[in-house]
Amino acid sequence: MSTTTTTSQGDAEPEVDLTFRLDGRVALVTGAASGIGSAIADVFADAGARVVVVDLDAEVSQRRAEQLGRDALGLGCDVSDQASAQAAADRAVELAGRVDVLVNSAGIVDLAPAEDLSTRAWERTLAVNLSGTFYMSQAVGRHMLAAGRGKVINLASQAATVGLLEHAAYCASKAGVLGLTRVLATEWAGRGVTANSISPTVVLTDLGRKAWAGEKGEAAKREIPVGRFALPREVAGAALFLASGAADMVNGADLVVDGGYTIR
Numbered sequence: 620m621s622t623t624t625t626t627s628q629g630d631a632e633p634e635v636d637l638t639f640r641l642d643g644r645v646a647l648v649t650g651a652a653s654g655i656g657s658a659i660a661d662v663f664a665d666a667g668a669r670v671v672v673v674d675l676d677a678e679v680s681q682r683r684a685e686q687l688g689r690d691a692l693g694l695g696c697d698v699s700d701q702a703s704a705q706a707a708a709d710r711a712v713e714l715a716g717r718v719d720v721l722v723n724s725a726g727i728v729d730l731a732p733a734e735d736l737s738t739r740a741w742e743r744t745l746a747v748n749l750s751g752t753f754y755m756s757q758a759v760g761r762h763m764l765a766a767g768r769g770k771v772i773n774l775a776s777q778a779a780t781v782g783l784l785e786h787a788a789y790c791a792s793k794a795g796v797l798g799l800t801r802v803l804a805t806e807w808a809g810r811g812v813t814a815n816s817i818s819p820t821v822v823l824t825d826l827g828r829k830a831w832a833g834e835k836g837e838a839a840k841r842e843i844p845v846g847r848f849a850l851p852r853e854v855a856g857a858a859l860f861l862a863s864g865a866a867d868m869v870n871g872a873d874l875v876v877d878g879g880y881t882i883r
Contacts, residue, residue, distance in 0.1 A: 636864025642667035645715045646862065649673045649698055649755055650725030652683045654824040655774060658851035659722055659858045664689050666859060671711045671718070698725045698751030708758035720862045721759045722772045723752040733787040741788045748792035753799055760803070763812045771814040772861050773800050777877045779818055797873055804871030813870040815861050820877035821848040844879035
């Protein structure tokens with residue numbers, strides 16, 4: 620977090636930390652056992668943070684934490700269940716003393732034409748992607764507000780602002796994440812807690828490579844001005860910026876990491 624300095628006129632003003640270091644901070648990352656969440660956990664640990672790996676399987680989370688080192692912690696949690704989210708938040712604070720940064724990266728996608736999308740697929744996508752983001756933000760946010768500081772970073776998507784074929788539930792859930800983020804940013808910033816989101820294009824995780832292989836992927840890349848998909852560490856770099864002192868004045872923003880897909 621920023622410190623303050625005194626100018627020659629005697630006015631205190633914040634000192635902007637441009638080191639992009641997270642030394643001494645605790646970062647809880649959901650969905651951190653794989654994909655984008657795993658890349659964010661790596662980058663945060665490299666920047667000096669103590670990472671709390673949160674994923675559905677407690678044993679997998681613990682193994683991922685052991686790989687990270689730096690006293691990382693691993694916790695099991697079903698983010699779509701409010702009680703589970705609250706328990707994970709409370710346990711993280713109990714073990715680590717606090718949570719300075721929350722990254723809501725856990726998410727799922729279930730694709731089908733809108734007329735064929737099952738009720739179960741719709742409800743599960745909204746439960747994990749949107750309700751899960753709210754439950755974790757609420758549970759961790761209570762601790763942050765009590766401490767008077769914190770940063771919430773929510774993973775949205777380019778699907779939050781454009782319509783994608785067969786993505787009815789996913790687009791709806793991610794659009795909801797943007798709306799939720801803006802409300803948190805409005806309500807909490809005056810009490811020391813900022814909230815922002817990141818909207819990537821297709822990201823080359825293991826799942827992304829399989830889902831967008833072949834001509835389908837080549838066609839999609841032709842729609843992106845930079846001509847390629849994003850790498851997980853590029854999304855993690857955006858998260859590092861938002862978690863760092865350099866972004867203390869950034870609140871309620873959606874950082875788009877899509878190579879220009881949504882500009883045209």
